[in-house]
Amino acid sequence: MTDETAPREAGASEARAYVFDAYGTLFDVHAAVRRHAAALGPDAQAFSDLWRVKQLEYTWVTSLMGQYRDFQALTEDALDFCFSRFPGVDKALRGDLLDAYRKLDCFPEVPAVLYALRESGAKIAILSNGTRRMLDEAVEAAGIGHLLDDIFSVDALKIYKTAPAAYALVTSTYRLAAPDIAFQSSNRWDIAGAKAFGFTCQWINRSNAPEEYAAFAPNKVVASLDGLLGSA
Structure with a gap:
């Protein structure tokens, strides 16, 4: 029997789960x-x-x-x-x-990218500081609920990212090792927290912000979610 908690060997091409921050990553906070x-x-x-x-x-x-x-x-x-x-x-x-x-707008590429990643067979989820009600409303307004397997809210823990417990919501639910989870965020501080936790991280640097948190560098930097599809 395969141990679902064991990380895949180096060189595996696909994540078992793609997990997205919500605000600024999927939804335009402005x-x-x-x-x-x-x-x-x-x-x-x-x-x-x-x-x-x-x-x-x-x-x-x-x-x-x-x-x-x-x-x-x-x-x-x-x-x-x-x-x-x-x-x-x-x-x-x-x-x-x-x-x-x-009822924030989602970024224009979001539905197509989520659909393409879902076609890989991986889990697709949100991990956010938002309350579950806020996230449900945003997802419904954007019309992307059918593209998501799960919505994780830190409200269940009563502590915000970058607390390790927030990222552990995903590993404990999916019974996956952290490196097998691809985490996407537009927030560099969130990427730093997720990288410290052990996720494979892709920074969605929409604003061409300068690099920081050098000790916790992302695995990949892209300008929009479209940049994820080359590794999907």
Whole structure:
């Protein structure tokens, strides 16, 4: 009997599972503000950038404190900070922005890439800081639910990535060794955490950001998910 927890031998061409971060990787985190950019005014892009920065900061700070508020709550907290930082933006947009965040656009290549990888016979999953409700809504809005086998939310653990326990949600469920799982994220810090855990990592560097976390380098760097298909 084959031991499903044993890693494959070096040189194997395909992963047994392709696991994707959600926000920034499958779903465009700036789509919510972009839909209301005219109403937000000239600070729209800076507002969107700060919303994302503070959202992530709150996950790291609360995890380090040993505290937890779910990702929906932190997303709202970060948005409220942005309204304080940009007092010229109409606070009446709060509800519209939160509603838009629940229905973010996926990047255009996502459905075709997920379909192609699924055809390889591998498991296809999301591993995200988002709550299960947030992820279900985003997946439904994007119309990609039929391309996914599983959605893993750290909300089950009450701690955020890059905690090793977050990545272990996948290995424990699939009973696979970490190197047999290909992990994709647009967030370099997430790639560093996943690489430290042992995943085979592909950084989706959509913004041509500079390299960092040199001790935890990705196995591959691509500009979009289309770059995954050459190794599928």
